[in-house]
Amino acid sequence: MEIITKALLFSSIILLSNCATIISGSRQIVEISSEPNSAKVYINEIEVGETPVQKRLKRNQTYQLTLKLDGYKTYDTKLEKKFNAWYVGNVVFGGLIGLIVDPATGAMFKLKPEEIDKQIKNGTTYKTKHGNIYLNVSMEIDPNWQKIGQLEKLDSY
Amino acid sequence: MRKRTKALIFIAVIGVASCSPRISSNFANPQPELSIDEKVAFLDVEHKLPNNTIKIGDLRFQDSGFSTNCSFNSLMNRARVISRKNGANIIKVIEKKKPDLWSSCYRLKIELHKFNGDVSSLSQYKLKLD
Numbered sequence: 001m002e003i004i005t006k007a008l009l010f011s012s013i014i015l016l017s018n019c020a021t022i023i024s025g026s027r028q029i030v031e032i033s034s035e036p037n038s039a040k041v042y043i044n045e046i047e048v049g050e051t052p053v054q055k056r057l058k059r060n061q062t063y064q065l066t067l068k069l070d071g072y073k074t075y076d077t078k079l080e081k082k083f084n085a086w087y088v089g090n091v092v093f094g095g096l097i098g099l100i101v102d103p104a105t106g107a108m109f110k111l112k113p114e115e116i117d118k119q120i121k122n123g124t125t126y127k128t129k130h131g132n133i134y135l136n137v138s139m140e141i142d143p144n145w146q147k148i149g150q151l152e153k154l155d156s157y
Numbered sequence: 158m159r160k161r162t163k164a165l166i167f168i169a170v171i172g173v174a175s176c177s178p179r180i181s182s183n184f185a186n187p188q189p190e191l192s193i194d195e196k197v198a199f200l201d202v203e204h205k206l207p208n209n210t211i212k213i214g215d216l217r218f219q220d221s222g223f224s225t226n227c228s229f230n231s232l233m234n235r236a237r238v239i240s241r242k243n244g245a246n247i248i249k250v251i252e253k254k255k256p257d258l259w260s261s262c263y264r265l266k267i268e269l270h271k272f273n274g275d276v277s278s279l280s281q282y283k284l285k286l287d
Contacts, residue, residue, distance in 0.1 A: 044234050046286050058287055060226045076193070106225060 026105040027056045029132040030079065032065070034139055039069035051137075059084070060106025065135075072139040077121045081109035178227040178262055180235070184214035188244025188271050197237045198276035199284060200249040207279060210270035213245040220262040227262035228287050229253075236267055245269035246276050 032041055033052040041053050043063050048055055057063060060081060067075040111133060113120045120126070123138040188211070191197070200206060216239060218232045236248045252266035272279075 043286055044284065045237075046284055048286065055286070058226075061231060061287070103225060 026059060028059050028111050030055050030057050030111060031132065031134045032067070032137070033135070034067055034069070034075075034137045036069070036139065039067040039072070039075075039137075039139060042066040042068070057111060058106055059109040059111060060103075063111070067137055067139065069139055071142055071145045073142045075121075075123070075137050075139060077124065078114035079111045080114050081106075082112045084108050084110045178232065179219040179221040180239075181217045181219070182214060182239065184243050184269075186211065186213050188213060191241040191244055191246060193241070195241070195246060196276050197240055197245070198247050198272075198279050199233050199237075199282040200247060200279065201282040202250050202253050204249075204280055204282065206247065206249050206268075206270065207272055207274065210247060210272045213240075213243050213269040213271055216265075216267040216269060218263070218265045218267070220260040220264060225261075229263045229265075230285050230287050232263055232265055233282070233284055236265075236269075240269050243269060245271050247272050247279075 031052065031054045037051045039051045041048050041051055043055065043057070043065055045064065045066070051067065057079070062081055063079040065077050065079055110128075110131070113124060113126055113135060123140060124135065125138075126133055126135045128134070216236055218227070218235075220227065233248065240246070240248050247270040249268045249270060250265055251268055254260075254264040256262060
């Protein structure tokens with residue numbers, strides 16, 4: 001019985017001592033959508049697909065996010081690493097291991113869109129759910145593009 | 158008890174503040190800043206530097222001891238930001254140490270160059286998302 005109690009105590013110490021890593025993981029799901037959709041998405045200048053697109057990104061990095069769509073202005077922002085409050089759990093529960101493990105795995109951070117003067121970029125909305133981030137970008141029309149016509153669907157098709 | 162709390166807070170502060178690699182740089186010949194639309198080529202150790210480039214400076218990435226964000230792609234991405242700021246469009250890796258028993262980080266010596274040609278036509282390393 002004593003062995004079981006010790007084992008349980010030991011496991012709980014280990015579990016409580018990596019709060020952010022256990023709760024959040026080292027990567028975060030980032031879903032990017034746009035209006036209109038099918039905009040090309042570039043993360044750190046690498047093309048990752050067209051909106052809507054979902055990526056699992058490392059929490060301990062800052063990413064450059066760019067959306068490009070013909071007829072619309074190029075959209076640029078950053079996904080910045082911010083402090084993940086779960087890291088404080090290590091201090092509260094006295095988890096020395098967690099204080100080292102969480103920075104090593106990057107779990108002590110969470111990704112959020114860049115804010116300038118506490119405002120995120122115009123046309124951007126986001127929400128976080130279950131630790132994932134859902135980002136929606138409303139693309140701004142490029143005034144240098146001029147509409148010269150419209151394709152019409154034929155009735156016979 | 159008080160000492161222990163202080164120690165935990167100290168370790169937490171170290172954790173927050175020191176996850177980046179140590180970067181040292183030397184720019185002997187900086188050029189006007191490049192825009193984000195201008196391409197920057199990544200030349201790894203095995204890739205050949207074209208003729209007639211202007212050397213802008215040197216970069217060195219080292220392990221700070223607590224570095225976690227120091228994969229090859231991550232360092233090259235940082236190098237690109239510094240490179241554009243100083244007007245260079247070629248990042249040439251001249252020395253590369255892979256993660257080993259002593260460090261979990263890539264350690265790189267880099268030269269930054271300006272090339273007055275199309276850098277996308279050069280044989281180069283293709284950056285990946287970690």
